[in-house]
Every structure is written in structure tokens, then in C-alpha cells.
Amino acid sequence: xxxxxxxxxxxxxxxxxxxxxxxxxxxxxxxxxxxxxxxxxxxxxxxxxxxxxxxxxxxxxxxxxxxxxxxxxxxxxxxxxxxxxxxxxxxxxxxxxxxxxxxxxxxxxxxxxxxxxxxxxxxxxxxxxxxxxxxxxxxxxxxxxxxx
Amino acid sequence: xxxxxxxxxxxxxxxxxxxxxxxxxxxxxxxxxxxxxxxxxxxxxxxxxxxxxxxxxxxxxxxxxxxxxxxxxxxxxxxxxxxxxxxxxxxxxxxxxxxxxxxxxxxxxxxxxxxxxxxxxxxxxxxxx
Numbered sequence: 001x002x003x004x005x006x007x008x009x010x011x012x013x014x015x016x017x018x019x020x021x022x023x024x025x026x027x028x029x030x031x032x033x034x035x036x037x038x039x040x041x042x043x044x045x046x047x048x049x050x051x052x053x054x055x056x057x058x059x060x061x062x063x064x065x066x067x068x069x070x071x072x073x074x075x076x077x078x079x080x081x082x083x084x085x086x087x088x089x090x091x092x093x094x095x096x097x098x099x100x101x102x103x104x105x106x107x108x109x110x111x112x113x114x115x116x117x118x119x120x121x122x123x124x125x126x127x128x129x130x131x132x133x134x135x136x137x138x139x140x141x142x143x144x145x146x147x148x
Numbered sequence: 149x150x151x152x153x154x155x156x157x158x159x160x161x162x163x164x165x166x167x168x169x170x171x172x173x174x175x176x177x178x179x180x181x182x183x184x185x186x187x188x189x190x191x192x193x194x195x196x197x198x199x200x201x202x203x204x205x206x207x208x209x210x211x212x213x214x215x216x217x218x219x220x221x222x223x224x225x226x227x228x229x230x231x232x233x234x235x236x237x238x239x240x241x242x243x244x245x246x247x248x249x250x251x252x253x254x255x256x257x258x259x260x261x262x263x264x265x266x267x268x269x270x271x272x273x274x275x276x277x
Contacts, residue, residue, distance in 0.1 A: 002159070002161055002162035003159060003160075003161050003162070004157065004158070004159040004162060004167070005156075005157070005158050005159065006155065006156070006157050006244075007155070007156045007157075007158075008153065008154065008155055008156075008209070008244060008246050009152075009153070009154040009156075010151065010152070010153045010154075010209060010246070010272070011151075011152045011154075012149065012150060012151045012152060013150075014149050014150065015149050015150075015151060015177065015181070015183075015274075016183060021151075021183065021184075023184055023209065023272065025209075025211050025244045025270075027242050027243050027244055028242075030240070032240070037161075037162065038162065039162060041162075041163060041167075078155070078157065080171050091250075091252065094235075094236070097234060098250070098251060098252045099236055099247075099249065099250070099251070100205070100247055100248040100249050100250045101205050101248055101250040102248055103248075103276075105173050105174070106173055106175070106248055107153070107155055107171045107173060108246060108247035108248060109155055109245065109246055109247070110236070110237040110245040110246075110247050111237050111238055111239055111240070111243055111245065112237060113238065135157075137157075
């Protein structure tokens with residue numbers, strides 16, 4: 001069985017005096033709503049110049065290699081800004097809504113679903129040409145319906 | 149004050165090439181922060197604002213414990229959204245997320261909302277220094 005594991009460790013020795021921080025969590029990445037592992041992956045590395053919005057991954061209605069294999073599916077998204085200049089950053093967002101900022105060296109990992117063509121992941125560099133590493137882990141199984 | 153988050157992703161069975169990589173960052177943080185906390189999240193997001201409205205960059209960790217109360221299991225989905233109810237991510241049981249939250253000057257916070265029933269949730273945040 002496919003077994004993709006994502007583990008996070010968050011530590012600090014000086015954040016709270018007298019109490020070192022050590023948070024650890026691990027998750028086996030499963031097909032949405034199921035207990036079987038993922039079977040698709042898309043990843044890459046790219047340099048992005050400033051002031052241009054780039055889309056990561058497919059649109060929801062974008063067909064895949066299999067007939068009717070569109071991309072309204074549950075995914076796990078990893079992005080890392082591999083730039084080394086601490087003044088460099090990229091903004092990340094969903095469609096036209098900014099959600100966060102990754103400075104040089106920063107990374108993120110979230111579950112994400114391309115629920116429609118207005119839910120794509122976008123990144124945009126604001127200072128210099130940023131080197132971005134990214135990956136999607138997913139399957140062909142659509143997410144179950146959730147509350148609005 | 150330095151915060152060191154590390155991500156490791158591994159898979160040796162799915163693809164012809166073994167996936168095994170790790171990234172580590174060193175973040176300078178300042179107040180406000182919230183160390184690891186636990187909350188019983190309901191279907192009303194406004195009752196579970198975990199990051200107060202602000203304009204700073206915030207590093208946020210959220211984990212769905214897979215239970216309603218530490219004991220009873222639940223498979224309900226947990227929404228992470230801003231305080232305008234705009235979806236950011238959705239966690240299944242046992243899943244977690246770590247990301248830098250920032251709304252480009254908009255004075256917004258982050259809240260949690262269960263799709264149905266209660267979900268015991270861990271979270272923490274740290275403001276970029």
C-alpha cells in the first residue's frame with residue numbers, strides 16, 4: 001500500500017523561559033475520506049521573477065491523462081522558498097485571495113482541494129527572483145462534501 | 149527567540165523513486181504568540197478564533213486530533229478559515245497544517261470550524277519578529 005508520511009517538528013529552546021518547546025506530529029497521507037494511500041504526485045523547482053502571479057498545480061476542471069480525470073481532488077501541498085537572501089519573499093494565496101508570505105527559507109504544508117477553477121494556488125514574488133520548490137501529493141478521489 | 153520548524157516527507161512504496169526529504173527553517177518570532185493549545189471546535193467558526201485579527205505575519209500550526217473530546221473518534225472535517233469565513237485549508241482526522249498566515253495588510257484573524265459535531269483540535273501560533 002502506498003504510504004506517504006508527513007512529519008512536522010517545531011522546537012525552540014528560548015521561546016518560553018524555563019520551558020523548551022517541542023511539538024511533533026505525523027500524518028499518513030490518505031485518499032480523501034478513505035484509509036488507502038495516495039497514488040499521484042507532481043513536483044518541481046522554479047525561479048519566479050517579481051510581479052507575476054504563477055499557478056501551482058492543475059485547475060479543478062483541467063483534464064488529466066485519464067478520461068474524466070479532472071482535478072477536483074484532495075491534495076497535500078508543500079511549498080518552500082529556497083531563496084537565500086533574507087529580504088526575498090513570495091506571497092501565496094488561493095485564487096486572488098492572499099493567504100500568507102514565505103520568506104527565504106520558509107516552508108508550508110497544508111491539505112488543499114482544487115474545488116473549482118477559482119481555488120487554484122497562486123504564488124507571486126515581491127523582491128528579486130525567488131527559487132521555489134513545491135510538490136502536490138494527491139489521488140483521483142474527490143473530497144467529500146463539507147459544510148460551507 | 150528562535151523557532152525551528154522541520155518538515156519531513158517520506159514514501160518508499162508508491163513511486164519508483166524513494167521520496168525522503170526534510171526542510172528546516174529558523175524563524176525569529178515576537179509577541180504575540182500562543183504555545184500549544186487545545187480547543188473543542190464546534191460548527192460556529194466565530195466561536196473559535198485562534199489567531200486574533202492583525203496585520204503581522206503569523207506562523208500557524210493546527211492539528212485535527214481525530215477525536216471529539218480526546219476519547220471519542222470523529223472523521224468530521226475541520227476547516228481553517230479567516231475571520232471573514234474565507235477557506236484556507238481543510239483537515240481530516242489526524243491531519244495537520246503549518247503555514248505562514250498573512251493577509252497583506254487586511255486586519256483579519258484565523259478561526260476554526262467543524263463540518264459537524266465537535267472536534268478536539270491542537271493549535272499554536274507565533275508572530276514573525
